[in-house]
Amino acid sequence: DQQVKQNSPSLSVQEGRISILNCDYTNSMFDYFLWYKKYPAEGPTFLISISSIKDKNEDGRFTVFLNKSAKHLSLHIVPSQPGDSAVYFCAASGVGSGGYQKVTFGIGTKLQVIP
Amino acid sequence: DGGITQSPKYLFRKEGQNVTLSCEQNLNHDAMYWYRQDPGQGLRLIYYSQIVNDFQKGDIAEGYSVSREKKESFPLTVTSAQKNPTAFYLCASSPTGTDTQYFGPGTRLTVL
Numbered sequence: 432d433q434q435v436k437q438n439s440p441s442l443s444v445q446e447g448r449i450s451i452l453n454c455d456y457t458n459s460m461f462d463y464f465l466w467y468k469k470y471p472a473e474g475p476t477f478l479i480s481i482s483s484i485k486d487k488n489e490d491g492r493f494t495v496f497l498n499k500s501a502k503h504l505s506l507h508i509v510p511s512q513p514g515d516s517a518v519y520f521c522a523a524s525g526v527g528s529g530g531y532q533k534v535t536f537g538i539g540t541k542l543q544v545i546p
Numbered sequence: 547d548g549g550i551t552q553s554p555k556y557l558f559r560k561e562g563q564n565v566t567l568s569c570e571q572n573l574n575h576d577a578m579y580w581y582r583q584d585p586g587q588g589l590r591l592i593y594y595s596q597i598v599n600d601f602q603k604g605d606i607a608e609g610y611s612v613s614r615e616k617k618e619s620f621p622l623t624v625t626s627a628q629k630n631p632t633a634f635y636l637c638a639s640s641p642t643g644t645d646t647q648y649f650g651p652g653t654r655l656t657v658l
Contacts, residue, residue, distance in 0.1 A: 437588075440586075463645045473651055473652065474636050475649050476649070477646050477648065480645070480646060520588060527602075531596055531602060533591070533594075534591075536581075536588040
């Protein structure tokens, strides 16, 4: 049962244009959402996050939007740069069965920014 | 330099052998995690530990074991009971009160 879904396995965007990566979730108990960026053969690095009490968070070229009613979030990168080419993981946090906060990851979207 | 280290980066083992993957952090984080990543799949949680001497099973704990004797260290043992151990293993840590996890560089385990 995939609670965090990234339905687009890949995305290609021209340099300078906007990249929009989407993520859907099913668990209404998730209260914190994160985006990670991963290069091949490396660990993911934290990019940006958003609390469920907000609908937008911006950090430089990166903006995350949260639509709680639709259980949908998106990551906007503008302008896109070739160095943004990587796999982007959406993640959601909520209390797991053990009573601890647990983070669930999506399967990732591979972004290619074309020079 | 603060960070998370995983060693080795590449590991080869024969089928039927147990193997232990190292994870060390000097970030003073309380929580530590182990994930595996397979092609076309997200990060799946194997085990996690919120505090020394305590750990919890994640979604795919079968065939794995961990220990948390020190705050800095969270080694993962892949036992011979793990049916498909070849994968990319990632260790992460997070400070208390935050969901942001910081990942190590990963270990690619190949079982021959």
